[in-house]
Amino acid sequence: MTTTIKRVLLGEQGLLVLFVLALALVSLTVPNFLTERNVLGLLQSVVTIGIVACTMMLCLASRDFDLSVGSIVAFAGMVAVMVSNAASSIVVGLLAALAASAAVGFGNGVVIAKLRINALITTLASMQIVRGLALLASDGRAVGINDPGFYSLALSRFLGIPTPVWVMLLLFAIFGFVLNRSVFGRNTLAIGGNPEASRLAGVDVDWGRIWIFTLQGLVCGIAGILLASRITSGQPNAATGLELSVISACVLGGVSLAGGRATMSGVIVGVLILGIAENVMNLLNIQAFYQYVVRGLILLFAVLLDNLRSRTLVRR
Amino acid sequence: MVSLEISHISKSYPGVRALEDISFGVPAGRVHGLMGENGAGKSTLIRILSGDARADAGEVLIDGTPQRFGSTRDAFAAGVAVVHQELQLVPNLSVAENLRLGHFPARAGVVRFGSLFADVGRILQEIGIDIDPRRKVSDLSIGERQMVEIAKAVMVDASVIALDEPTSSLSAHESEILFRLIGRLRSAGKVILYVSHRLDEIFRLCDGCTVLRDGRLAAHHQTMDGLTRERLVAEMVGREIADIWSWRPRTPGPVRLEVEALHGARIPQPQSFQVRAGEILGFFGLVGAGRSELMRLVYGADPAAGGSVRLDGTSLGLPEPRRSIRAGLVLCPEDRKADGIVQSRSVAENIAISSRRHHSPFGVVRPRQEAATADRFIETLRIRTPSHRQDIVNLSGGNQQKVILARWLSEPEVRVLIVDEPTRGIDVGAKSEIYEILYALAERGLSIVVVSSELPEIMGICDRILVMCDQQITGEFTRAGFSEGTLLAAALPDRARHVRKA
Numbered sequence: 001m002t003t004t005i006k007r008v009l010l011g012e013q014g015l016l017v018l019f020v021l022a023l024a025l026v027s028l029t030v031p032n033f034l035t036e037r038n039v040l041g042l043l044q045s046v047v048t049i050g051i052v053a054c055t056m057m058l059c060l061a062s063r064d065f066d067l068s069v070g071s072i073v074a075f076a077g078m079v080a081v082m083v084s085n086a087a088s089s090i091v092v093g094l095l096a097a098l099a100a101s102a103a104v105g106f107g108n109g110v111v112i113a114k115l116r117i118n119a120l121i122t123t124l125a126s127m128q129i130v131r132g133l134a135l136l137a138s139d140g141r142a143v144g145i146n147d148p149g150f151y152s153l154a155l156s157r158f159l160g161i162p163t164p165v166w167v168m169l170l171l172f173a174i175f176g177f178v179l180n181r182s183v184f185g186r187n188t189l190a191i192g193g194n195p196e197a198s199r200l201a202g203v204d205v206d207w208g209r210i211w212i213f214t215l216q217g218l219v220c221g222i223a224g225i226l227l228a229s230r231i232t233s234g235q236p237n238a239a240t241g242l243e244l245s246v247i248s249a250c251v252l253g254g255v256s257l258a259g260g261r262a263t264m265s266g267v268i269v270g271v272l273i274l275g276i277a278e279n280v281m282n283l284l285n286i287q288a289f290y291q292y293v294v295r296g297l298i299l300l301f302a303v304l305l306d307n308l309r310s311r312t313l314v315r316r
Numbered sequence: 317m318v319s320l321e322i323s324h325i326s327k328s329y330p331g332v333r334a335l336e337d338i339s340f341g342v343p344a345g346r347v348h349g350l351m352g353e354n355g356a357g358k359s360t361l362i363r364i365l366s367g368d369a370r371a372d373a374g375e376v377l378i379d380g381t382p383q384r385f386g387s388t389r390d391a392f393a394a395g396v397a398v399v400h401q402e403l404q405l406v407p408n409l410s411v412a413e414n415l416r417l418g419h420f421p422a423r424a425g426v427v428r429f430g431s432l433f434a435d436v437g438r439i440l441q442e443i444g445i446d447i448d449p450r451r452k453v454s455d456l457s458i459g460e461r462q463m464v465e466i467a468k469a470v471m472v473d474a475s476v477i478a479l480d481e482p483t484s485s486l487s488a489h490e491s492e493i494l495f496r497l498i499g500r501l502r503s504a505g506k507v508i509l510y511v512s513h514r515l516d517e518i519f520r521l522c523d524g525c526t527v528l529r530d531g532r533l534a535a536h537h538q539t540m541d542g543l544t545r546e547r548l549v550a551e552m553v554g555r556e557i558a559d560i561w562s563w564r565p566r567t568p569g570p571v572r573l574e575v576e577a578l579h580g581a582r583i584p585q586p587q588s589f590q591v592r593a594g595e596i597l598g599f600f601g602l603v604g605a606g607r608s609e610l611m612r613l614v615y616g617a618d619p620a621a622g623g624s625v626r627l628d629g630t631s632l633g634l635p636e637p638r639r640s641i642r643a644g645l646v647l648c649p650e651d652r653k654a655d656g657i658v659q660s661r662s663v664a665e666n667i668a669i670s671s672r673r674h675h676s677p678f679g680v681v682r683p684r685q686e687a688a689t690a691d692r693f694i695e696t697l698r699i700r701t702p703s704h705r706q707d708i709v710n711l712s713g714g715n716q717q718k719v720i721l722a723r724w725l726s727e728p729e730v731r732v733l734i735v736d737e738p739t740r741g742i743d744v745g746a747k748s749e750i751y752e753i754l755y756a757l758a759e760r761g762l763s764i765v766v767v768s769s770e771l772p773e774i775m776g777i778c779d780r781i782l783v784m785c786d787q788q789i790t791g792e793f794t795r796a797g798f799s800e801g802t803l804l805a806a807a808l809p810d811r812a813r814h815v816r817k818a
Binding site for chain 2: 180181182183184186187189190192193194196197198199200201202203204256258259260261
């Protein structure tokens with residue numbers, strides 16, 4: 001009996017099993033959880049984390065780290081709003097935001113891959129530089145959106161589901177494919193598994209890493225635009241601490257910090273666990289301060305589970 | 317005065333019987349040789365002795381008392397110290413700190429460096445090691461570090477000291493000092509287990525020796541009286557091993573690989589050599605002679621400072637791995653774990669990593685085709701794995717080596733295959749399978765370059781051998797001229813001619 005439980009929990013799908021159990025429990029016991037309104041709200045609340053987690057997954061899978069995502073999201077929002085206002089064109093504003101955030105990611109990638117500076121340090125630096133730029137751009141103030149077309153981006157719906165949720169689902173699908181079926185995705189996992197062996201096997205490790213960070217920037221740009229649209233302004237202080245939530249979600253989803261192991265489905269589950277925990281605590285009127293404690297505990301538990309799992313793998 | 321006894325020890329790893337019913341004893345005050353080829357089980361026995369691995373059956377007795385070592389700490393406490401090939405010192409601390417790690421003399425938590433240095437200095441002097449205890453370990457030569465490691469064993473008052481290939485990276489002078497130290501330890505009544513496959517050292521140092529072969533006890537000699545080199549070699553190799561090479565003559569084709577005046581950071585002098593199509597060329601030399609470094613330059617794993625590599629007349633310029641692979645020049649690296657396999661990925665993934673670029677339209681991989689390719693190589697190379705989905709770390713060394721071979725054989729047009737220590741840590745059965753693969757490839761017209769530290773192996777499988785010493789090619793021998801003596805002479809620094817025979 002106990003061995004069966006052990007095998008299920010420590011097996012490949014252990015996290016998924018736990019997730020389904022928790023979901024069932026929550027649906028049955030928490031009032032108002034399984035209403036359309038609440039589920040859509042829940043999904044909308046995880047859009048930013050979910051989108052950024054797609055590329056953070058690649059980053060962690062290649063044994064790297066990106067702390068600058070929260071800053072890039074805020075920066076992209078500022079660029080999108082300010083350029084849209086100045087050029088009186090939403091399209092120009094969005095393109096400018098995407099280009100600017102991809103450029104930041106590219107910069108991270110070049111410094112990390114070519115100048116061989118540790119990713120943690122590089123992105124710690126760019127996290128502060130980019131946040132600073134966002135603050136400088138508006139002298140630290142929020143910038144309102146002139147054209148109402150911009151915030152309808154977040155308000156609009158397709159088949160009854162808000163556009164940002166569609167964007168997140170689309171990115172889940174794209175990056176699931178990229179990770180599993182593209183040469184780039186397979187190389188990313190190989191680089192994370194053993195960078196030197198990958199290089200000697202003919203993988204272009206440097207450019208692989210540059211691409212990962214560029215994509216990370218670009219995807220943060222998308223998240224930043226949707227966030228600005230939802231809060232109807234560019235806020236230089238938006239998305240602080242996002243990097244830690246996103247990394248938590250990935251680790252919860254079984255992405256190995258040692259690199260070389262990641263699945264999109266795991267990351268999605270990780271994102272949802274974080275979202276559901278927060279949502280349930282809101283529904284139960286638990287004070288916000290407790291939520292930090294609970295989130296930390298969930299993360300710790302997931303890492304313990306992962307640790308147990310890799311130990312049984314080695315023993316086998 | 318304490319004796320050591322090994323009693324009926326057996327140990328298996330998945331797919332390999334590492335040790336089978338090994339028993340022998342060593343009385344106090346003796347230096348006892350432990351010999352055998354790579355993979356004979358020496359390291360496993362040492363690991364069991366050091367508490368690093370647990371025997372499936374049998375026990376270690378010290379002074380007649382059975383020991384149960386759950387960890388290296390237990391073994392240490394029981395007075396067994398092992399000096400490993402890879403030394404376990406903290407490089408950024410001083411010699412004295414390393415020797416007293418965990419037991420610093422301190423007052424109120426503040427280390428009393430004066431008494432630390434004085435104590436350690438006195439002890440080092442007593443055992444005859446002339447090293448300043450204040451020096452940082454990172455500033456010491458490899459030989460000096462080895463001494464420090466031995467001093468560590470002496471300082472915990474170990475009664476059994478096992479030395480695992482201690483001279484493999486020492487100069488002749490450093491070895492001399494080590495031998496004198498071993499002599500003193502013997503007079504102090506220690507049991508010294510001396511692991512080596514260097515016969516001259518065994519004859520010079522040991523009072524007796526034990527030979528392992530394929531995990532079994534091949535011979536045990538209480539004294540060295542009346543023993544000959546030939547007899548020991550025969551015991552190490554065994555009669556039936558003689559034909560695991562099964563070399564057969566081939567007719568080499570035109571020159572395929574031309575390396576011209578290649579040099580780089582770790583190969584300072586320009587080196588040149590050629591390999592013909594269908595030829596198996598060996599590179600022999602002692603550890604540190606620069607063979608792997610030269611191969612890494614040829615492949616482009618390390619940047620070359622100058623020189624050229626030509627493949628079938630076309631220059632590769634200064635090589636770089638991706639360019640080499642595209643031209644059909646590939647390398648199976650020496651350190652499989654660090655440079656060869658991607659640990660966290662599957663067998664299929666490890667095979668497809670390079671060749672998938674040929675069949676991934678628009679960068680989209682075809683999992684089914686990759687699985688089929690993997691299955692084909694699992695069958696033809698007899699890779700023992702439950703499925704191509706298995707993580708490569710779960711395979712034995714020999715099978716990992718075959719996966720790396722499969723990685724290159726799945727490339728459409730490999731012309732030169734460099735294999736660096738292809739059979740290191742691989743059991744005898746898998747070895748002959750790998751030789752068969754190399755022969756088959758040579759017969760298909762590939763040029764094969766084999767780097768090996770094992771004389772019998774390199775003499776057994778190569779058509780021609782180049783010998784390196786001190787980062788230079790010091791000799792060239794064709795099959796008719798192969799002999800252990802001449803090859804070793806060209807590999808030894810003091811007798812090396814530093815000119816290449818025509």
